[in-house]
Amino acid sequence: MHPNGYAQQKTIVTISIQQDPEPVDPMIYGQMLENVNDSVIYGGVTDGNGNVLPHITRLLKELDIPVMRWPGGTVIHEYRWRDGIGPRKLRPVVPTYAWKGKENYQFGTDEFLQWCKEINTQPYINFNMANHPLYGGTLWEALDWIEYVNGNPDTTNGGRLRAAYGHKEPYKVQYWGIGNENYGPWGRHKEETAAGYGDRLAVWAGTIHSKYPELHLLGVGHTAAWDSTVLEKSGQAIDYLTQHYYVVSKLKDGQLQNPDNTLFAPAKMEAHLRLLSNLLGRYNKSKAGDPVRLCIDEWNNRHSVLENGEYKFTRQSPRRQFDVAVAAGMLNVFIRQSPVVGMANYIFPVNGHGLIRTIGTNDALKTPLFYLFKQYRQWMTGSKLEVTVKGPGITGAAAAATIDGDCKEIKTGNEQLTYIDAAAVRSSEKGIYISLVNRSWNTGREVAVTVPKGYKVTQTWEIADQNINAFNSVTDRDVLIPKIRTVNNRKGSYSTKLLPCAVMIVKLVRM
Known part of the structure; x- marks a missing residue:
């Protein structure tokens, strides 16, 4: 290592422009809302009475969020949509079993859909398909909701009722999820087998599509074996399988523990997505109509903080520099696995792991993830390009990624994972954008990007800090903010240096 803290060996990143590059769906930059008792909806997007907070809406508009999932999540297993329509003073207040809070139904169907229109995002509504005899939803309730x-x-009776409540025009919602993690005993739901869920999904999706063929339906995915069975039973009637991935980070005294476990977690998720992509590739050859794709409709980096000798999960831990590297790594995976990955929903946009943290009732701060999502949404869309990365790294076994969710079936070994992660896209204007992530936690990395012929580097965007545990706070909101630099590089290679956990996007234009 050099005395300045940078590794001696450079990493070489090479971009190849294919004849017909595959598209990156902007829906991978989606978000999700759920009333999880951490001020995500009430005290986040709205006040405690369900009234939308204008200063939060203004911030969310900046992000140009393409799709928003609601109302859950585990809480969907007990959510009754009819309780959230009509006169607000008549709506019930009920305890939520899943998250030990309460639901007052003040931010119901109409409020959510009007809010989506205000922030210019597409709604994605999840049905209650739980199997609890009292709390579970039914197919007829789902049809009535549509x-x-x-x-x-x-x-239609439903349309007349909506009009009577003051909303005459149909909302034209296209995305509807059927179930949530039905493979597990979460909330008001008992564990189902893949065959049992697949049979029920075939009935639900088949019935819905027979009446509303224009809708996009999402079924529950999980492991490769689960997905294979669900596809066999009901694949002809759905458009997506949903997958969930949660990176797990341990913090002690504000410091990330065992950093490699966290920073290389996206690589394990990508191995699982490749496995599922191969499965879908085989299945879609025989499917009539559009192919089934994947929607990662729950993902983030969960923090467990050491308290009284025990690591405890919390949504209150601030988003830090290492979270920027993890989130960028996940987004890079979605880009590389496009178009099989056609949608993703980060949880959550406000509070609880969020891109925005509320301060009282009239103020809020932007976490570094706010800037990351905003820039990826602006620059990292278009068509994906092939990227080759050659440089120092670590084996999958040594990284020992800690990530919960669907990819636990993936076993890591001697596969080499470079410290520098990269993804690239070509925009509709023929510009090229390259995302670089330094997955080293203690070493700066020098990177040489091979610039495609006919292009030049003109600008870089970067979030970096000497301290990978740094975060924005009420008293210092600008610790982690983007730095934009103008570059005039006409050479065939562009060299740069990345601090540990730094994320940089390099902009190239035609000469």
Whole structure:
């Protein structure tokens, strides 16, 4: 290592422009709302009475969020949509079993859909498909919900009811999820087998599509074996399988422990997505119509903080520099695995791991993830390009990634994982954007990017800090903010240096 803290060996990143590059769906930059008792909706997006907070709405508009999932999540297993429509003073207040809080139904279907329109995002609504005899939803309730949301106000009962409540025009919601983690005993739901869920999904999705063929339906995915069975049972009637991935980070005294476990977690997720991509590739050859794709509709980096000798999960831990590296690594995976990955939903946009943290009722701060999502949404869209990375790294076994969710079936070994992670896209304007992530926690890395012929580097965007545990706070909100630099590089290679856990996006334009 050099005395300045940078590794001696450079990493070489090479970009190849294919003849017909595959598209990157901007829906991978989606978000999710769920009332998890951590001020995500009430005290986050809205006040405690469900009234939308204008200063939060203004910030969310900046992000140009393409899709928003709601109302859950585990809480969907007990959510009754009819309790969230009509006169607000008549709506019940009920305890939530899943998260030990309460739901007052003040931010119900109409409030959510009007808010989506205000921030210019597409809604994605999740049905209650739980199997609890009292709390579980039914297919007829799901059909009624669709009719209430999308029904003609002159010819359907649901549409007439919506109009009577002051919303005549149909909302035209296209995305509907059928179930949530039905493989597990979460909330008001008992564990199901893949065959049992697949049979039920076939009935639900088949019935819905027979009446509403224009809708996009999402079924629950999990392991490769689960997905294979669900596809066999109901694949012809769905458009997506949903997958969930949660990186797990341990913090002691504000410091990330065993950093490699966290920083290389996206690589384990990518191995699982490749496995599922191969499965879908085989299945889609025989599917009539559009292919089934993947939606990673729950993902983030969960912090467990050491308290009284025990690591405890919390949503209150601030988003730090290492979280920027992890989130960028996950987004890079979604780009590389496009178009099989056609949607993703980070949890959550406000508070609870969020991109924004509320301060009282009239103020909020931007976490570094706010800037990351905003820049990826602006620059990292278009068509994906092939990227080759050659440089020092670590084996999968040595990294020992800690990530919960669907990829636990992946076993790591001697596969080499470079410290520098990279993804690249070509925009509709023919510009090229290259995302570089330094997965080293204690070593700066020098990177040489081979610039494609006919292009030059003009700008870089970067979030970096000497301290990988740094974060924005009420008293210092600008610790982690982007630095934009103008570059005039006409050479065939562009060299740069990345601090540990730094994220940089390099902009190239035609000469």
